[in-house]
Amino acid sequence: MPKRTCLGCRQVRPKAELTRIVKRSDVVEVDLTGSKPGRGAYICKSAGCLDKMLSEGRLARSFKAQVAKQDLEKLVKYASKLEN
Ligand SMILES: [Zn+2]
Numbered sequence: 001m002p003k004r005t006c007l008g009c010r011q012v013r014p015k016a017e018l019t020r021i022v023k024r025s026d027v028v029e030v031d032l033t034g035s036k037p038g039r040g041a042y043i044c045k046s047a048g049c050l051d052k053m054l055s056e057g058r059l060a061r062s063f064k065a066q067v068a069k070q071d072l073e074k075l076v077k078y079a080s081k082l083e084n
Helices: 047-055 058-063 069-080
Strands: 003-005 012-014 018-024 027-031 039-044
Touching: 027 069, 039 047, 039 058, 047 058, 047 069
Parallel strands: none
Antiparallel strands: 003 012, 018 027, 018 039
């Protein structure tokens, strides 16, 4: 079982328990299929972890690129559907 590190809490978890966020060219989005092409980052299915990742700019650092405002807004919207 492949494992990945959550960008919020930094815990290593099985990939299947995490949400994949994918960056392809300049677009960053939540990858609910887990298999979209592009560079991936992983986060717990937790609003707290997602907030932490966004507030500390960890996603941009992981992708080595700024994340567009509209993409950040989509991630925040996604986070609002999650539990803490
Ligand atoms: Zn986490």
